Amino acid sequence: MDYIIKILGTPAIIVAFIALLGLTLQRSSLTDIIKGTLLAFIGFVLIxxxxxxxxxxxxxxSDIFTNAFGLRGVVPSNEAIMALTIDTLGRPAAFILFFAMIINVLLxxxxxxxxxxxxxxxIVFMAFSVTAALVGLGYSEQFAIIFGSLVIGTYMAVFPTILSRFSRKIIGHNDYCIAHAASSSYIIGSYLGKWFGDTSVNVEEVKVSGKFSFLKNPDVATFVTMFFLLGISSIFAEEAFLSNxxxxxxxxxxxxxxxxTFAGGLYIAKKxxxxxxxxxxxxxxxxxQVVAPGSVPAVDPMVLFDKSPNAVLVGFLVSFVAELCCVAIFPFIGLPIIIPGIMASFITGGSAAIFGNATGGFxxxxxxxxxxxxxxxxxxALVLPLFNHLGVSAVTFADPDFTFLSAIIKYTFGLGH
Known part of the structure; x- marks a missing residue:
């Protein structure tokens, strides 16, 4: 079952298969089929x-920052909690993934x-979170599979379609749209930009003083951002820790x-x-044309990063600051401290800013x-008690779509439990 999850949950394999099938159905030449399949696979591997x-x-x-400022709390990490629970949740999660894919195509x-x-x-991570939430409330594995397949399969078709209303403003067409585990955040951010923003000031067109014109290059700006963040954090880190x-x-x-290295990683991903x-x-x-006429591929939001490099950096920093605000206030309102997930801050924060900028400027x-x-x-923090039964401590699910769905499950299916 673990092997099936790894195969179905490997985007590069799925993408290469779709490219192979699509080019074959178009009766492309053998050379074009081989080239297109391999380039699609290589591209996704580079991402x-x-x-x-x-x-x-x-x-x-994140480790340096935590050490520097003495943060202790729960770390949101989809990969970590999946690895720790794969023996108990892997089987139903694999079934959910399989049936959800079929439902997505049918829709x-x-x-x-x-x-x-x-x-x-x-979707693998989402299947794990849904199963964990329902089992934690006392529902059977069979119910988790049926409910998870229907809800997640519907989510896979509906949310990227809703988000495409805004993504086409960024991309310029609707040949592809965005699929990500923070789609709910991007939709909320798009409407916030539309209602409260100002499109006359685009974050990509913010004037930069001639002294800092080098920051107009996205690779240089990325380098400077990480240099600043690492430099500030390391100043306050313990000497022995930093030495290690x-x-x-x-x-x-x-x-x-x-x-x-950070700037190079982003450059490789964008290429x-x-x-x-x-x-x-x-x-x-x-x-x-064969499987679902008129359908559109929904892909990772990193396809947008090269279109709005300034927004990515602004979003990363602002999202990170918001998380620090939560760290400061959670102890006073009775919520567990959630350690800022730096990768999530970067990917989802940057993507949210791109959508917010498209509808409401800076x-x-x-x-x-x-x-x-x-x-x-x-x-x-709100859904953390749902996962206590898993027997894992100091780690939980991360992205907004997973935790939104878990919260809905908690406050609807949990009423009678």
Whole structure:
């Protein structure tokens, strides 16, 4: 069962298969089929590789930040809680993933919700969170599979379609849309930008003094951002802890290298995105003509990062600040401290800012990413008791869509338990 989850939850494999099938159905030449399939696969692997590099630096930054400021609490990590619970939740989660994919395709074929969700690794995490929530409330595994399949399969078709109303403003067309575990945050952020923002001040067009014109280059701006964050945090870290992190490397050299590694990881991921979208979008047309006519591929929000690099950095920083605000106030309102998930702050915060900027300019970007940061803390804190039965401590599910659904389950299905 673990093997099935790994296969179905590997986006690069699914994407390569869709590209292969789509190009074959279009009767492309053997050369084009091989090239398109491999480039789609390579592109997605590059996204994952870049993401792993980003994750490594952000995890290190998170550890330094926690040590520097003495934070202790619950860490939101989908990968960690899945690894710890795979023996108990893996079987129903695999069934949910399988049936949810079928439901998604059927809805794309027969309804107006035409999105086919390709970020399947996120659906694996969602299947785990739904199963954990329902089992924690005393419901059977069979009920969890039926409920999870129906709800998640519907989510896979509906949410990217709703979000496409805003993503097409960013992308410029609707040949593909966005599938991510923070879609609820992006929808909220888009409306906040629309209602309270100001489109006359676009975050990508903010004037920068000539002295800081080098920041207009997104790779340089990314480097400077991580250099600043790592530098400030490491100043306050314990000497022995920092010495272990440095591993006998001169501090300034280490700071430069890690900042450059972070910028390089984002560069690799963005290049992978370009390669992936250039191949999967035309290949998907062949796939959709047979499986679900008129359907649209729903892909990871990193495809947007190269379109709004300033918004990504603004969103990351603002979302992170919002999470720090939660750390400060949660002890006073009786909620457990949720340690800021730096990778989630970067991906979801940056994406939220892109959507907020599209509907409300700079102000919309700030509003959207700040609310995103609040959701990253408040929702895990509210649903944490649901997962006590798992026997894992100091870790919980992270992304807003998982925790939103868990909260709905808690306050509806939990009423009689």
């Amino acid at each position: 994952k590789t870049g993401g792993s590099i980003l994750g490594g630096v952000l995890t290190m930054f 794309a074929r027969y309804t107006r919700f035409k999105s086919i969700y390709l970020s399947l690794h996120l 992190v440095l591993a006998n490397k001169p501090y300034f050299v280490w700071l430069l290298e890690k900042s450059a 992978g995105v370009v390669m992936f979208t250039e191949e999967i979008v035309p290949a998907f047309k062949g796939f959709s 102000r919309g970007a700030v509003l959207a990413s700040f609310v995103n940061g609040l959701l990253l803390c408040f929702l895990p």
